Amino acid sequence: MNIYVMLKQTFDxxxxxxxxxGQISDDGVKYxxxxxxxxxxxxxxLQRDAHGGTVTVVSVGPERTAEALRTALAxxxxxxxxxxxxxxxxxxxxxxxxxxxxxxxQSVDLILGGNFSVDSGGGQVxxxxxxxxxxxxxxxxxxxxxxxxxxxxxRDAEGDTESLEVxxxxxxxxxxxxxxxxxxxxxxxxKAKKKPFQRLxxxxxxxxxxxxxxxxxxxxxxxxxxxKAGQILKGDPAQQAADLVQLLRTEAKxx
Amino acid sequence: MSKTFVVVAEVxxxxxxxxxxxxxxxxxxxxxxxxxxxxVLIGSQITxxxxxxxxxxxxxxxxxxxxxLEIYNAEAYFDVVQNxxxxxxxxxxxLGHTALGRDLAPKxxxxxxxxxxxxxxxxxxxxxxxxxxRPIYAxxxxxxxxxxxxxxxxxxxxxxxxxxxxxxxxxEIIEIDYAPSxxxxxIVKDIVRKTSGKVDLTEAKIIVSGGRGVKSAEGFKxxxxxxDVLHGAVGASRAACDAGYCDYSMQIGQTGKVVTPEIYxxxxxxxxxxxxxxxxxxxxxxxxxxxxxxxxxxxxxxGIVGDLFEVVPLLTREFRKVLV
Numbered sequence: 001m002n003i004y005v006m007l008k009q010t011f012d013x014x015x016x017x018x019x020x021x022g023q024i025s026d027d028g029v030k031y032x033x034x035x036x037x038x039x040x041x042x043x044x045x046l047q048r049d050a051h052g053g054t055v056t057v058v059s060v061g062p063e064r065t066a067e068a069l070r071t072a073l074a075x076x077x078x079x080x081x082x083x084x085x086x087x088x089x090x091x092x093x094x095x096x097x098x099x100x101x102x103x104x105x106q107s108v109d110l111i112l113g114g115n116f117s118v119d120s121g122g123g124q125v126x127x128x129x130x131x132x133x134x135x136x137x138x139x140x141x142x143x144x145x146x147x148x149x150x151x152x153x154x155r156d157a158e159g160d161t162e163s164l165e166v167x168x169x170x171x172x173x174x175x176x177x178x179x180x181x182x183x184x185x186x187x188x189x190x191k192a193k194k195k196p197f198q199r200l201x202x203x204x205x206x207x208x209x210x211x212x213x214x215x216x217x218x219x220x221x222x223x224x225x226x227x228k229a230g231q232i233l234k235g236d237p238a239q240q241a242a243d244l245v246q247l248l249r250t251e252a253k254x255x
Numbered sequence: 256m257s258k259t260f261v262v263v264a265e266v267x268x269x270x271x272x273x274x275x276x277x278x279x280x281x282x283x284x285x286x287x288x289x290x291x292x293x294x295v296l297i298g299s300q301i302t303x304x305x306x307x308x309x310x311x312x313x314x315x316x317x318x319x320x321x322x323x324l325e326i327y328n329a330e331a332y333f334d335v336v337q338n339x340x341x342x343x344x345x346x347x348x349x350l351g352h353t354a355l356g357r358d359l360a361p362k363x364x365x366x367x368x369x370x371x372x373x374x375x376x377x378x379x380x381x382x383x384x385x386x387x388x389r390p391i392y393a394x395x396x397x398x399x400x401x402x403x404x405x406x407x408x409x410x411x412x413x414x415x416x417x418x419x420x421x422x423x424x425x426x427e428i429i430e431i432d433y434a435p436s437x438x439x440x441x442i443v444k445d446i447v448r449k450t451s452g453k454v455d456l457t458e459a460k461i462i463v464s465g466g467r468g469v470k471s472a473e474g475f476k477x478x479x480x481x482x483d484v485l486h487g488a489v490g491a492s493r494a495a496c497d498a499g500y501c502d503y504s505m506q507i508g509q510t511g512k513v514v515t516p517e518i519y520x521x522x523x524x525x526x527x528x529x530x531x532x533x534x535x536x537x538x539x540x541x542x543x544x545x546x547x548x549x550x551x552x553x554x555x556x557x558g559i560v561g562d563l564f565e566v567v568p569l570l571t572r573e574f575r576k577v578l579v
Binding site: 016019035116127160164214215224233245247248 | 329362394538
């Protein structure tokens with residue numbers, strides 16, 4: 001099977017967000033593979049080990065993204081492709097157009113991605129790519145079994161579990177609970193250095209800057225209003241419980 | 256040039272979803288004088304619901320009613336939407352940022368070659384152009400976005416816009432036939448409804464949430480009892496999910512769901528930055544924790560330092576007194 005994983009590099013979820021000069025500051029920020037994409041990488045490796053084939057991890061991003069791709073190679077992926085993000089806007093239309101152009105040049109059996117990215121969080125790219133390629137998709141999956149050219153998947157739909165049968169090739173996005181991503185091993189890290197790593201530009205994908213022009217613009221950024229610590233209730237637990245309900249009625253007026 | 260806004264409304268558990276009315280409100284904020292609004296309702300046996308919906312739509316309601324549309328299927332629902340778009344050409348399509356909306360909206364956007372702004376929490380008019388506010392980094396920051404052109408797709412986060420007011424006279428209902436294609440490549444085989452009768456986490460007005468301090472799956476019982484009394488939903492921190500006390504679908508945080516209820520009751524949750532990102536936009540936060548130094552108290556409006564297994568049942572009793 002030719003298995004592909006769409007991967008994004010994001011800030012570590014421990015990071016606080018600082019805005020300086022109207023931009024999100026990346027000063028000293030630690031980057032990771034988007035946590036949901038990590039499940040996708042792990043699932044790709046499990047499916048390859050069960051059914052044979054290769055796993056290629058693909059990302060659209062700036063040069064620093066190479067580090068995330070190398071981590072995926074160290075986890076066990078076979079090949080990496082970095083599509084030059086400096087010439088492609090961060091708009092989901094643009095990213096999906098570039099990825100679909102890349103996949104259009106490949107022979108694809110299975111494409112996996114994360115349910116959404118923990119930074120911009122639009123949750124659009126994978127479904128857009130599926131549509132552009134004319135492939136069926138299921139998003140937010142928690143189980144994937146492949147047999148006889150078909151995938152049996154379970155997906156999380158707001159707490160309900162849907163079981164679907166999907167004909168391959170297809171695109172799935174990973175939800176938590178799909179698997180437990182492995183850590184890169186030391187031999188894995190050494191081997192990763194020798195694995196194929198391809199860099200592609202817009203021209204290689206047969207695209208021009210006009211093809212990937214952004215459909216949306218960011219006008220400004222803001223931080224949420226800071227919350228202040230409120231009051232710690234006093235007295236014994238029964239008193240605290242009674243006081244709290246009273247405060248919700250009289251002060252917050254929510255009950 | 257006048258535009259046409261099309262709201263794709265949603266049925267869940269036999270009722271119209273509140274977020275669909277919020278999406279109609281989004282259309283009325285974003286539209287300019289002379290723009291038209293239409294709505295689409297897809298499902299099975301939805302005659303009554305279509306009439307309900309029409310009561311909020313100053314325009315046409317396209318109802319597509321077929322037994323095979325009872326359950327959401329991306330391909331089937333997309334076929335339906337395409338049929339509707341033959342009747343009404345959309346300039347702006349608005350959906351709820353729900354399981355359905357998150358799945359269907361990007362497919363519509365790709366089909367239309369449209370930009371999409373997802374998970375919108377506020378809309379403002381700026382000289383005839385709509386400006387959309389949405390959280391990034393799960394609410395650690397917000398961005399304001401606009402479209403560079405059309406067509407446009409927008410998804411609305413539940414619980415953030417007020418629902419559209421009713422209109423009189425109601426909108427005109429137009430029924431559209433649906434013929435199943437028979438060549439769907441994805442088929443829903445089964446649905447396990449873990450949530451039937453329960454309030455959806457993202458739409459809940461009150462959330463009772465448990466962390467590592469809940470200690471076990473059984474430990475969630477008192478939280479569920481409190482949530483039941485409050486007609487709320489039960490959520491969890493990542494620590495509780497990772498420990499196997501509850502399902503990942505309950506997780507609130509930067510991974511997991513971002514929620515904005517009126518009251519958020521955090522029980523035995525320390526308050527890691529990833530969790531705070533997912534709930535700190537709640538209107539009132541209540542923290543119950545044994546550790547007075549827990550970071551959750553720094554964002555809580557009301558804090559109780561104590562054992563949740565003692566405090567939560569007492570709260571249930573007190574709420575029951577005033578609510579029943």
